[in-house]
Amino acid sequence: MKSISTLALFVLILLHTTLYAQTKRIPVAYSAVSASQSAFYITKEAGLFEKHGLFVDPVYVASGTKVAQAVIAGEFPVALAGGTVVNANLAGGDIAIFGGVVNVPSFYIFVHSSIKRPEDLKGKTVGITTFGSSTDFSIRYLIKKLGMEPDKDVRILQMGGQPQIVAGMVAGAVQAGVLSSPANYNAMKAGFQMLVDFKSVGLDYPTVSLVSTRSYIKKDPQTVRRFLMAYSEGTERLYQDKELAMKVIGKYTKTNDREALAAAYSFATTFVERPPELPYKAVETILTQLAEKDSKAKNFKSEDFIESTFYTELEKSGFFKSISR
Numbered sequence: 001m002k003s004i005s006t007l008a009l010f011v012l013i014l015l016h017t018t019l020y021a022q023t024k025r026i027p028v029a030y031s032a033v034s035a036s037q038s039a040f041y042i043t044k045e046a047g048l049f050e051k052h053g054l055f056v057d058p059v060y061v062a063s064g065t066k067v068a069q070a071v072i073a074g075e076f077p078v079a080l081a082g083g084t085v086v087n088a089n090l091a092g093g094d095i096a097i098f099g100g101v102v103n104v105p106s107f108y109i110f111v112h113s114s115i116k117r118p119e120d121l122k123g124k125t126v127g128i129t130t131f132g133s134s135t136d137f138s139i140r141y142l143i144k145k146l147g148m149e150p151d152k153d154v155r156i157l158q159m160g161g162q163p164q165i166v167a168g169m170v171a172g173a174v175q176a177g178v179l180s181s182p183a184n185y186n187a188m189k190a191g192f193q194m195l196v197d198f199k200s201v202g203l204d205y206p207t208v209s210l211v212s213t214r215s216y217i218k219k220d221p222q223t224v225r226r227f228l229m230a231y232s233e234g235t236e237r238l239y240q241d242k243e244l245a246m247k248v249i250g251k252y253t254k255t256n257d258r259e260a261l262a263a264a265y266s267f268a269t270t271f272v273e274r275p276p277e278l279p280y281k282a283v284e285t286i287l288t289q290l291a292e293k294d295s296k297a298k299n300f301k302s303e304d305f306i307e308s309t310f311y312t313e314l315e316k317s318g319f320f321k322s323i324s325r
Contacts, residue, residue: 024223025055029079031067032129033060034162034180035264036106036208037080038249039272043234045248052230054223062161063130068211071095077216078227082134083206086286086305090296096217096307097283099210099228099276105138105198106207106271110169110187111176118146118196125155127165127174134207135178137286141203142196166190181267182253185260199270204282207271217307228276228310229319235274236323275320278306 030037040058043049049056059076061067067081068088072095085095115121121143128135136158140150150156157174159165162183168174170190179187184194210231217224238245245268246261255261283302290297314320 023050023053023055025057026077026223027057027059027075028227029059029061029067029070029076029081031061031064031079031081031133032162032180032208033253034106035182035249035253035268036102036180036271038245038252038264038268039101039231039235039238040080041248041252042237042245043231045251046234046237046244048230048233048237049227051233052226054226054230056227064134065130065132068093068095071211071213074213074216077220077223078210078212080208081211082208083137083282083286084132085206085209085211086283086290087132089305090290090294090300094214095211095305096214097206097209097211097279097305098217098224098307098310099231100206100273100279100282101208101210101276102271103204103206103273103277103279103282104271105134105141105201105203105205106180106267107135107138107178107198108180108184108194109139109142109176109196109198110179110184110192111195112169113191113193115176115193115195118142121146121176121195122148122153124175125157125173127157127159127168127177129161129165129178130158131156134205137205137289138198138203139178141205141289142198142201145201181264182249182255182257182260184267185257185263204279204285206279206282206286209279210276212307214307221309225310225313229314232275232314232320233323235272235276236325238272239269239274240325275315276311278308278311280306 064082064084068084071079072093143150143154159168165177249264280302287297
């Protein structure tokens with residue numbers, strides 16, 4: 001059995017190398033300036049996309065909803081996006097998740113010192129990135145879990161991005177913010193306190209996933225396969241090379257504070273999937289919530305939003321084991 005797996009891996013790599021000796025250039029959207037997407041940054045900066053025959057142009061799009069719309073429109077063959085892809089598909093899109101980046105809410109709620117308990121959020125305003133984003137879903141889930149109503153008991157205000165949420169907290173426009181790293185570190189330095197760590201909430205959610213459209217996958221499966229192979233190697237570099245990871249995170253988040261970068265690295269290696277496991281349970285979470293208001297969601301399963309071919313192929317061939325130390 002071991003020899004068969006080794007042979008399959010050899011054939012896969014040989015085919016991969018022979019058929020795609022020339023580099024293909026593609027634009028790839030990413031939806032957050034956060035350590036949650038650091039494996040993607042590292043894959044780019046370490047030349048791992050080129051190793052697999054791709055030249056990737058990273059494009060920052062500050063909205064998961066806009067990313068989904070752009071992918072459906074064909075502007076990006078591949079993207080990093082959040083749970084909004086489920087909503088997009090229910091509206092008629094054909095987006096498919098082919099890899100998991102972060103499959104739980106990788107967020108913290110930081111608050112003004114006057115807020116001591118989660119229940120104290122009542123009557124306050126919480127900053128998120130954009131409506132429909134992972135930050136939006138996560139805070140609404142928590143508010144409901146606390147027995148309150150979003151927008152009625154707790155106001156939710158979209159700020160655009162993580163740095164903008166912290167700026168809004170400092171300016172007093174919001175009393176709390178749903179933050180990832182390194183924004184959480186900046187909030188702490190500004191005197192705000194962590195109220196909730198979503199790791200302890202017990203929620204599965206596809207905060208960031210690797211996505212494409214089924215039509216593009218059918219048209220050019222090798223590009224998607226190569227992207228997943230390169231990204232998987234980037235994930236390994238994230239976990240194996242702390243100094244490189246901190247340097248790259250600093251470049252993308254425009255931070256050179258060593259303490260902030262160390263905190264961001266710890267955050268990334270806590271939340272980033274290794275290997276990029278498919279988020280079946282996380283997608284079910286969204287469908288369950290959407291089914292409360294949209295009866296169409298009841299007719300779908302997580303498998304309807306996931307393209308498992310490439311992940312399963314790489315797992316069975318032994319590729320993931322071959323790149324880990």
